[in-house]
Amino acid sequence: MKILTYDPENRSLIIRLYAVYWLGYILLFSLIQGLPGGDFFMALRNEWYSVLPKILFVTIVVELLMPRLLFRKKIMAFFGVYVVLILVFAFLQRLIDNYIILRYYLTFWKIEPLLSAPVFLYNVSKLQFVVTMPIAFKLFYYLAEERNKVQTILSEKLQAELSSLRNQFHPHFLFNVLNSLYSKILSKSDDSADIVLKISDLLRFSIYDVNNKNISLENEIDYLKNYIALQQLRFENQLQLSFSVYGNVENHSIEPFLILPFIENSYKYCLDENNQGWITIAISVTEEWLVVKIENSLPEHFNTATDNVSSGIGIANVKRRLELLYPDKHVLTIKNEALSFFVSLKIKIKDGSN
Structure with a gap:
């Protein structure tokens, strides 16, 4: 008014x-x-x-x-x-x-x-x-x-903080992906060309959508699938991966890159000294809630008392963005167990909008 x-x-x-x-x-x-x-x-x-x-x-x-x-x-x-x-x-x-x-x-x-x-x-x-x-x-x-x-001042401050958070996350993502390519090039792997193509697709998506307020949930999930495929190439399918999506993902939107940091975190910590590990990702959609559950293995030598899996830049970033974008409309549960790390994220959504 x-x-x-x-x-x-x-x-x-x-x-x-x-x-x-x-x-x-x-x-x-x-x-x-x-x-x-x-x-x-x-x-x-x-x-x-x-x-x-x-x-x-x-x-x-x-x-x-x-x-x-x-x-x-x-x-x-x-x-x-x-x-x-x-x-x-x-x-x-x-x-x-x-x-x-x-x-x-x-x-x-x-x-x-x-x-x-x-x-x-x-x-x-x-x-x-x-x-x-x-x-x-x-x-x-x-x-x-x-x-x-x-x-107006608060709104401008919020948008400036969100823009800053997005820009912090973007280089962090690029760093991890380029490391994947670097390791393959050093080993002269035949997968290098495939990785370059997937990186190209991911960068195209992230560059155009990182500053959008909302993207379709369907596009977000496609982005996650590409990222997971890239990581599986990186680890030569040594990881046991379970990825499933339940419910209708159409006609929903979400702030971009809220789920990816948790998946990145899983890949970062799940492997043991023999490069073995497992990750389970389940995404379900109802009329009002988006529920994301991610669980990954932790190496036996991992010390949960001194090594905090949830203390990385990406996790801290997404926690802050959730506080700003979905106040009182999200539930984030993180459990750091002896042999596994579990994340449950619930975000209240509506048809066609957040």
Whole structure:
């Protein structure tokens, strides 16, 4: 919803609002003062004569004092000037009453001294009444604008942090994949060409999608399959791998590269000294939840007390992204057992969107 602001583009609208407000004020007090005596039109004429000081008072307070003093946290200065202004305009109102309205139109009324306390206080209270609503609206819009500014700043900060996190992850992924190619080239493996093609496909996907807010879950899973195939070539199928997908992956979307760090982590730690190990990956989709379960073997010599599998850059990165993108909409469970490492990630999704 767009909030009304006091910029030049809205000036004509503000003028119209003021015009409606003052017309309503004049009619209200004309009815209050004129109907009991049966002389509404005389009361209306008198209100027209006395409305100018009120307009000047409200304009000075709302359009000058509030932005320059109150909104700049100069509260004592604001109230000091406000008190002086209301007394000055109350006196100006007394001059109009005595020397115009009472002298020429209400000649049958007794003219009170200019500083007569009851009449003077009545004019002060009338000025206070007429300025209260404009002050309230001005304050409301100011607070709404400040809240919008804070939200904009927070949103920009969030997007900047997410962009930073994505850019941190991207080089990390490239580093791991290029290491795979390097090892194959050193061993002069016939799989090098196949690895280059798969790296090309992965890079094309990651370069175009890494900065997208969402990608289709189907594309994300295809990306994971390519990555797993690449890793299987790297390890020459020494790993026992189980990869399964359950449910309908169409018409769902997800933040890109949230699942891959956990799979990367599995490949990093699962092999023992004989390059043997196993990984189980299961992805299931329901109408509301995406559930990813990944478990991998750990070498017998692996010390879970000193070696923390979940402390890598990729895992820390994805934890932070989950906090930012899916607050209260995800459940991440990590278990570092003696001979295995288990990850369960649940993300609440909806058809067609996150």
